[in-house]
Amino acid sequence: MSTNKEAWGSRVGLVLAMAGNAVGLGNFLRFPVQAVQNGGGAFIIPYLVCFVLMGIPLLWVEWSVGRFGGRQGNHSTPFILDTMGKRKFWKYFGVFGIFTNIAVAAYYTYIESWTLTYVWKSITRGFAGSSPEAVSAYFDSYTDSFMGIPVPALIIYVITLSLNIYILSKGLSGGVEKVAKFGMPMLVLFGAFLAIRGITLGPSGAPEGCTDCNSFLALDFLWKPQVSSIWDFKVWMAAAGQIFFTLSVGMGTIQCYASYVRSKDDIALNAMSAGWMNGFVEIVLGASVVIPIAVGYLGLEWAQNNAGFSMAFQTMPYLFDQWGSVLSVVAGVMWFGLLFFAGITSSLAMGTPWMGFMQDEFNWGRKKAALSFGVITLIVGLPSVMFYSQGVFGEYDYWAGTIALVVFALAEVILFAWVFGMTKGWAEINEGADITIPSFFKPIIKWVTPTLLLIVFLGALIKPVGGDWNKLFNGQFALADDSIIGQITNQGVKANKSFFADSFENDVEGES
Numbered sequence: 001m002s003t004n005k006e007a008w009g010s011r012v013g014l015v016l017a018m019a020g021n022a023v024g025l026g027n028f029l030r031f032p033v034q035a036v037q038n039g040g041g042a043f044i045i046p047y048l049v050c051f052v053l054m055g056i057p058l059l060w061v062e063w064s065v066g067r068f069g070g071r072q073g074n075h076s077t078p079f080i081l082d083t084m085g086k087r088k089f090w091k092y093f094g095v096f097g098i099f100t101n102i103a104v105a106a107y108y109t110y111i112e113s114w115t116l117t118y119v120w121k122s123i124t125r126g127f128a129g130s131s132p133e134a135v136s137a138y139f140d141s142y143t144d145s146f147m148g149i150p151v152p153a154l155i156i157y158v159i160t161l162s163l164n165i166y167i168l169s170k171g172l173s174g175g176v177e178k179v180a181k182f183g184m185p186m187l188v189l190f191g192a193f194l195a196i197r198g199i200t201l202g203p204s205g206a207p208e209g210c211t212d213c214n215s216f217l218a219l220d221f222l223w224k225p226q227v228s229s230i231w232d233f234k235v236w237m238a239a240a241g242q243i244f245f246t247l248s249v250g251m252g253t254i255q256c257y258a259s260y261v262r263s264k265d266d267i268a269l270n271a272m273s274a275g276w277m278n279g280f281v282e283i284v285l286g287a288s289v290v291i292p293i294a295v296g297y298l299g300l301e302w303a304q305n306n307a308g309f310s311m312a313f314q315t316m317p318y319l320f321d322q323w324g325s326v327l328s329v330v331a332g333v334m335w336f337g338l339l340f341f342a343g344i345t346s347s348l349a350m351g352t353p354w355m356g357f358m359q360d361e362f363n364w365g366r367k368k369a370a371l372s373f374g375v376i377t378l379i380v381g382l383p384s385v386m387f388y389s390q391g392v393f394g395e396y397d398y399w400a401g402t403i404a405l406v407v408f409a410l411a412e413v414i415l416f417a418w419v420f421g422m423t424k425g426w427a428e429i430n431e432g433a434d435i436t437i438p439s440f441f442k443p444i445i446k447w448v449t450p451t452l453l454l455i456v457f458l459g460a461l462i463k464p465v466g467g468d469w470n471k472l473f474n475g476q477f478a479l480a481d482d483s484i485i486g487q488i489t490n491q492g493v494k495a496n497k498s499f500f501a502d503s504f505e506n507d508v509e510g511e512s
């Protein structure tokens with residue numbers, strides 16, 4: 001029997017920890033880039049539809065799956081899923097809910113570690129007076145120094161992992177919850193400051209002769225919904241992918257956190273609160289910082305062509321430096337500090353399924369469980385650190401951070417609605433609920449969510465070149481390298497497979 005005695009300290013703590021799990025680098029680095037690459041306001045409608053028809057239902061499913069498992073003393077998906085379906089399959093399938101986390105944590109904590117370096121560079125004004133090329137080159141040398149081995153980056157990576165290990169070893173209420181209670185308000189505060197700066201910048205940073213350098217143009221572009229996108233399947237796929245990643249569904253972290261909720265405590269409203277908090281931070285704060293500031297100085301067209309994930313590290317420090325000595329330090333510390341809090345509250349979540357499994361099944365103590373998580377993550381992460389510029393990073397993100405989530409969520413919702421059964425499932429979701437969930441969500445969870453997940457999965461399986469779905473209908477179909485089948489068969493082809501890889505390609509082109 002398990003000696004796992006973890007518990008949440010308070011409801012506020014639980015919701016902040018769950019919000020911290022969801023709010024992550026995805027909100028500030030991934031969302032803005034996805035939005036720009038998919039037509040700005042054109043992205044918003046599919047995004048919201050996916051949120052309501054896939055995101056919210058999956059949140060309810062995962063919270064109730066977790067609480068159900070916790071009631072029987074299970075805190076990781078192999079054993080939780082095992083109690084919900086009779087076949088052995090579910091138990092083995094549940095292993096994804098531990099290892100996907102480790103694969104994602106491996107590169108996620110690496111990005112997290114960069115933010116610490118950049119906080120330090122901001123405090124010490126390491127970019128003062130640097131040219132845009134120099135700021136950008138710093139990043140390249142940081143991730144690819146000394147004969148390809150980025151020694152300082154590796155050291156900071158190990159320090160970041162150690163910090164995660166330390167906090168995990170303090171347990172849920174003593175570690176994770178405390179960090180969320182401090183980190184989340186700080187994140188919102190920093191985010192609000194930078195967003196106001198981004199929104200009010202207007203054309204004031206425009207260099208002479210630049211006609212589209214105005215932050216207002218960015219907001220107009222990002223927020224004005226465009227009905228035309230309804231017919232673009234590519235935009236839908238991108239929106240669904242973003243909803244998955246940003247809500248942390250399909251990974252096993254939500255189930256794990258929820259397994260420590262008391263058996264009759266509300267999950268319906270709590271799940272909503274955490275989900276909407278993530279949405280607010282994403283659509284309002286996430287959209288109001290990097291893109292508007294970049295557009296203010298460099299123009300809308302530039303941003304459309306160069307929107308990339310590393311813009312946050314390669315472009316922002318230079319632009320902040322234009323704000324003078326005091327404000328540049330404040331903005332740098334806030335921006336990278338915000339990213340750090342966003343990152344760590346998510347990477348801690350990725351560690352807890354492993355912790356729960358080891359505590360439940362092997363009776364390991366917290367320290368041993370946390371340390372082993374850190375060591376495994378380091379081993380899995382090393383290739384992505386060492387061969388960063390060769391695209392190993394993108395490989396991880398594609399398989400673990402994109403495809404695995406969809407497959408897991410699809411199987412899980414089938415287990416919940418069809419094997420466990422929707423009657424029992426609906427009762428689970430509503431047990432102890434502090435809100436009345438509209439009953440139309442019952443057929444949505446049973447029919448709509450699994451169907452959409454299946455479409456998303458098939459779409460990733462046979463994605464056409466360039467995501468141009470018209471080709472499929474014109475009979476000119478050719479598989480893209482970054483379709484699942486293309487990935488498996490086109491061996492050796494270094495495709496632009498993931499969001500991260502995409503963005504880096506863009507950055508490289510943008511600078512030459």
Ligand code: PHE
Binds near residue numbers: 024026350
């Ligand atoms: N939701 C997090 C983000 O937006 C990422 C994450 C995915 C965290 C899955 C935990 C589990 O960055």
Ligand code: NA
Binds near residue numbers: 026027245246247
């Ligand atoms: Na998120």
